[in-house]
Every structure is written in C-alpha cells, then in structure tokens.
Amino acid sequence: xxxxxxxxxxxxxxxxxxxxxxxxxxxxxxxxxxxxxxxxxxxxxxxxxxxxxxxxxxxxxxxxxxx
Numbered sequence: 001x002x003x004x005x006x007x008x009x010x011x012x013x014x015x016x017x018x019x020x021x022x023x024x025x026x027x028x029x030x031x032x033x034x035x036x037x038x039x040x041x042x043x044x045x046x047x048x049x050x051x052x053x054x055x056x057x058x059x060x061x062x063x064x065x066x067x
Contacts, residue, residue, distance in 0.1 A: 011052060012051065012052055013042075013049040013050065013051060013052070014049065014050045014051075014052065014055065015047070015048070015049065015050075016030050016031060016034065016041075016048055016050065019039070019050045019055055022055060023055065023058075023059070033058075034048070034050075038058065039054055039055070039058055040054055041054075
C-alpha cells in the first residue's frame with residue numbers, strides 16, 4: 001500500500017492565530033497590529049480573517065536591517 005503526499009492548501013484567508021504563526025510573531029502582537037490598523041481584516045460573522053495579500057504586503061514593507 002502506498003500513500004500519496006498532497007501539497008498543503010494555499011490559503012487565501014487566515015485566522016489571527018494562523019497569521020501569527022505564518023509571520024512567526026506572537027498572537028498578542030498580531031492582535032495589536034490589527035487594533036492599530038497595520039493589518040486589516042474582514043469579519044465573517046463573529047470571526048476575523050486576514051487576507052494572504054495583507055500579510056504579504058506587510059512583510060514586503062518591513063525595513064531590512066544592514067548586516
């Protein structure tokens with residue numbers, strides 16, 4: 001019997017916890033960024049979701065430090 005490995009799903013929306021993990025930051029830091037308007041989010045019922053493009057834009061805008 002063989003198993004077939006499947007590629008992970010390329011998500012379009014992330015929960016705050018998933019977004020914090022993707023950015024390698026703490027959950028409370030992510031919620032602070034949301035509260036400050038740095039990371040925008042959408043509400044689906046009582047849930048909040050962050051678009052992948054919002055995370056990508058945030059990371060692209062982070063300043064690089066000199067070596």
